[in-house]
Every structure is written in structure tokens, then in C-alpha cells.
Amino acid sequence: GAGVSQSPRYKVAKRGQDVALRCDPISGHVSLFWYQQALGQGPEFLTYFQNEAQLDKSGLPSDRFFAERPEGSVSTLKIQRTQQEDSAVYLCASSLVGGLRLNEQFFGPGTRLTVL
């Protein structure tokens, strides 16, 4: 079956531009996560949705970062006024259930953002 998909796979932006990154989770998955992975590092948590509710946004590095999941399915991560330090791979993951039950997160291929 279809896994988590992300688009675009690659994005080049000039400093100061706004970008929008899309994540299509596995159909029926309740939980959705965004992570940021800098070159040579492990992914770092940005934000978490359970259905359409954004339950944790403690990892967003600044108020230039904004995420939404209005219908509890597709999610968009928006970065305003991009800076060079925003260059990274942005990973989306989804899992079947939320709440207290631990379950596997399935990762998408990521969007590689390069800010010039």
C-alpha cells in the first residue's frame, strides 16, 4: 500500500522567500509528526498533530515556522522569510493511533530544502 508521501522532494529558495512543504500521511493514520534533519545529524522534533489538533509545537524553532492539518489528513509545514539556517531535510511521519498507545511511526522520504 501507499506509504507517507511528501512534496516537493527538493526545494531551493532564496533567502527571505516563503515555502510550503506538503505531507500526505498513510490513509487513516491519526497521528502526524514533523521533524527537521540537518546534514549529518539525527532528526529533531518540530510538531505533532492528533487528527486536526496540533497537540505539541514545542520544537518549532521560531514563529516563522507554522504547521497545519485542517481536515486531519494532509499537513503543510510553512516557513516564512526563509533563512540559510533553515536548510535541512524536513521529514514527516504518521502513526495509526494517538493517545497513550505507543505505535510505529512511518516516515516519508523527506523534502530537502536549500536556502541560498
Place this chain on the structure above:
Amino acid sequence: GNSVTQMEGPVTLSEEAFLTINCTYTATGYPSLFWYVQYPGEGLQLLLKATKADDKGSNKGFEATYRKETTSFHLEKGSVQVSDSAVYFCALSEGGGAQKLVFGQGTRLTINP
């Protein structure tokens, strides 16, 4: 805060060698522990997990035991293959419904024939 520290890479071994990649963690409460693998050109995949102390996770010949007394979750495989070449990430998930993953920095493994 919670953190994961992994053995620095890159690690290069010959086929059929024994593999250990060290992972230690710092956490409050009782985290679950994971190893994820990223093969060249592919996304992160769950390799194995352990949810409580003394649990052993295993998959594809890899094993890791959750050691609370040493706060460790070292990854081992008895005989590696060229196809095991990848980047390996140790991670923890905080308990109590906070499912976000905290990752180590990753260890690149290369297996030569």
C-alpha cells in the same frame, strides 16, 4: 531534557564481522527505545524496539537489549552483510502519551565485501 548519544561514525567493517553500535540515553521516566535505519536513497525505517527494561528487540539478525542500569541500548549483529550498509539511528520516545521521538546523531555503517 531527554537525549540520546550514539557511537560516532563512520564505521567500516568487512562482511561477516561482528557489529556493535553503542547507544546511551538520558531520560526522565520510562522511555521506549528504538533503532531506525536509513538505507541509501530511502526513508527512515523502524528496525527494532524495546518498551521496558530488560526487553530485547530483534529483527533481520540485529538485536538490542534495554539496559536501565546502564541507560544503554546497544545494537549488535553477529555477521554483517554488504546489504547492511546504511545509517543507523538510536531513538527514544517519552512515556505518557508523548510519542515524539528523540534521535541520536546517527552512525554510518559501511560493509566491504
